[in-house]
Amino acid sequence: MFNEMYQSESLIRNHYNNINEWLEKMTAKMINEKNAEAETHFRNIGITFSTNSETIRERIIPFDLIPRIFTFSEWSKLEKGVIQRAKALNAFLADIYNQGEIIKANIIPKELIFKKKSYEVSMFGFTPPRSIYSPIVGIDLVRTNHNEYFVLEDNCRTPSGVSYMLENREIMMRMFPDLFHTNRVTPIDDYPTRLLQTLMSLAPIKCNTSEPVCVLLTPGPLNSAYYEHSFLSDQMGIEMVESTDLFVEGEFLYMKTVDGPKKVDVVYRRIDDDFLDPLCFNPNSVIGIPGIMDVYRTGGVNICSAPGAGIADDKAIYIYVPEMIKFYLGEQPILENVQTWSCDKDDDLNYVLDNLSNLVVKEVDGSGGYGMLIGPKSSKSSIEEFRRKLSANPRGYIAQPLLDLSFSPTLIKNQVEGRRVDLRPFCLMGENAQLSSGGLTRVAMNEGSFVVNSSQGGGVKDTWVLAE
Numbered sequence: 001m002f003n004e005m006y007q008s009e010s011l012i013r014n015h016y017n018n019i020n021e022w023l024e025k026m027t028a029k030m031i032n033e034k035n036a037e038a039e040t041h042f043r044n045i046g047i048t049f050s051t052n053s054e055t056i057r058e059r060i061i062p063f064d065l066i067p068r069i070f071t072f073s074e075w076s077k078l079e080k081g082v083i084q085r086a087k088a089l090n091a092f093l094a095d096i097y098n099q100g101e102i103i104k105a106n107i108i109p110k111e112l113i114f115k116k117k118s119y120e121v122s123m124f125g126f127t128p129p130r131s132i133y134s135p136i137v138g139i140d141l142v143r144t145n146h147n148e149y150f151v152l153e154d155n156c157r158t159p160s161g162v163s164y165m166l167e168n169r170e171i172m173m174r175m176f177p178d179l180f181h182t183n184r185v186t187p188i189d190d191y192p193t194r195l196l197q198t199l200m201s202l203a204p205i206k207c208n209t210s211e212p213v214c215v216l217l218t219p220g221p222l223n224s225a226y227y228e229h230s231f232l233s234d235q236m237g238i239e240m241v242e243s244t245d246l247f248v249e250g251e252f253l254y255m256k257t258v259d260g261p262k263k264v265d266v267v268y269r270r271i272d273d274d275f276l277d278p279l280c281f282n283p284n285s286v287i288g289i290p291g292i293m294d295v296y297r298t299g300g301v302n303i304c305s306a307p308g309a310g311i312a313d314d315k316a317i318y319i320y321v322p323e324m325i326k327f328y329l330g331e332q333p334i335l336e337n338v339q340t341w342s343c344d345k346d347d348d349l350n351y352v353l354d355n356l357s358n359l360v361v362k363e364v365d366g367s368g369g370y371g372m373l374i375g376p377k378s379s380k381s382s383i384e385e386f387r388r389k390l391s392a393n394p395r396g397y398i399a400q401p402l403l404d405l406s407f408s409p410t411l412i413k414n415q416v417e418g419r420r421v422d423l424r425p426f427c428l429m430g431e432n433a434q435l436s437s438g439g440l441t442r443v444a445m446n447e448g449s450f451v452v453n454s455s456q457g458g459g460v461k462d463t464w465v466l467a468e
């Protein structure tokens with residue numbers, strides 16, 4: 001078990017010394033007041049998350065006051081590794097929707113790609129501007145010791161959580177300004193500007209202007225990430241639109257305004273592929289824009305992320321990302337995958353079935369911590385239930401060992417206790433590849449838990465990257 005703050009029971013890691021001194025000065029009364037202030041802030045601005053509870057549909061996400069800290073050298077490795085991975089994933093998407101060289105080289109089985117629902121046939125033969133299919137890539141990382149980080153999964157469609165990253169920093173700076181005077185924390189408040197610059201750099205050639213018009217397309221206020229949609233559009237200074245605000249005419253997409261139609265060049269979409277265009281995908285969609293795919297394919301507008309980008313974050317495809325890095329970039333992977341067994345292979349399936357009580361089993365299309373088995377923490381009946389699921393549909397699952405995630409100091413009932421954490425940094429891919437100096441740290445608030453997802457009791461905390 002690696003503790004990010006304590007080198008031993010009595011020895012604090014150097015970069016946590018200032019935090020330790022600050023914690024020693026905090027009284028229980030002060031902690032309670034600051035926790036209440038943070039909760040009020042999140043409630044006032046509308047940051048909530050969806051739950052599966054029948055009685056409580058939404059909750060305020062738990063926020064921990066103790067920041068997670070990375071040194072400059074630690075972050076440098078992560079930054080290089082995440083950018084490398086994001087480049088390889090985009091190269092993979094460009095390849096499988098065109099020449100398919102990685103398939104011809106027998107590195108990835110073709111049926112693993114072409115039989116997936118997330119592979120979008122209508123994208124075949126089309127390349128978006130700069131060959132960027134996924135301009136915002138969220139990579140979920142875990143740490144197991146001082147120098148070891150592993151990638152748990154890739155998020156290439158519409159990765160969420162960046163509003164938490166920014167609001168976590170905002171509330172910490174508001175409540176504890178002195179902390180930022182005594183620690184050289186790299187700022188992250190320029191992320192919305194960088195995001196807008198990335199989107200503008202991906203405008204199609206037909207745009208023919210130095211000021212492309214970008215909009216954020218949301219499914220509407222009932223979506224669980226609606227706050228983030230509103231927050232990002234406001235921070236970028238662009239319009240947040242729903243399908244009724246847009247229409248296709250000729251070769252272009254237009255937005256309705258009080259001054260008449262306005263041509264749109266880039267759509268930062270936060271709705272799923274299936275609902276994007278009822279003429280191309282789900283004909284029953286009422287939140288899509290009829291004809292937008294035709295305009296997209298003829299170069300009249302760019303859609304970010306590209307339809308079909310989701311094949312790159314399929315958990316069965318995840319297994320092959322290290323090979324993608326070698327194949328497309330000619331480099332060795334900086335960040336390693338977790339050892340993974342693909343249950344559609346007979347030998348792997350037999351191993352997994354024999355070792356279910358020691359493994360984590362995940363649905364290849366699952367998310368949010370649902371549809372998974374944590375063998376060492378599960379009952380015999382749950383294990384047997386998964387045994388039946390695996391036998392019936394082996395292609396739908398992968399398995400991994402249970403990693404002992406690093407512990408980060410967390411305030412639990414006014415006491416500092418270790419809780420497991422993961423990290424989602426956000427990589428922007430446009431004219432340049434860049435990583436924000438921080439990310440979303442999620443915390444398993446329940447003692448002994450390995451699940452950090454907010455939908456299952458997880459919380460968040462500010463993530464600091466110290467300047468060099």
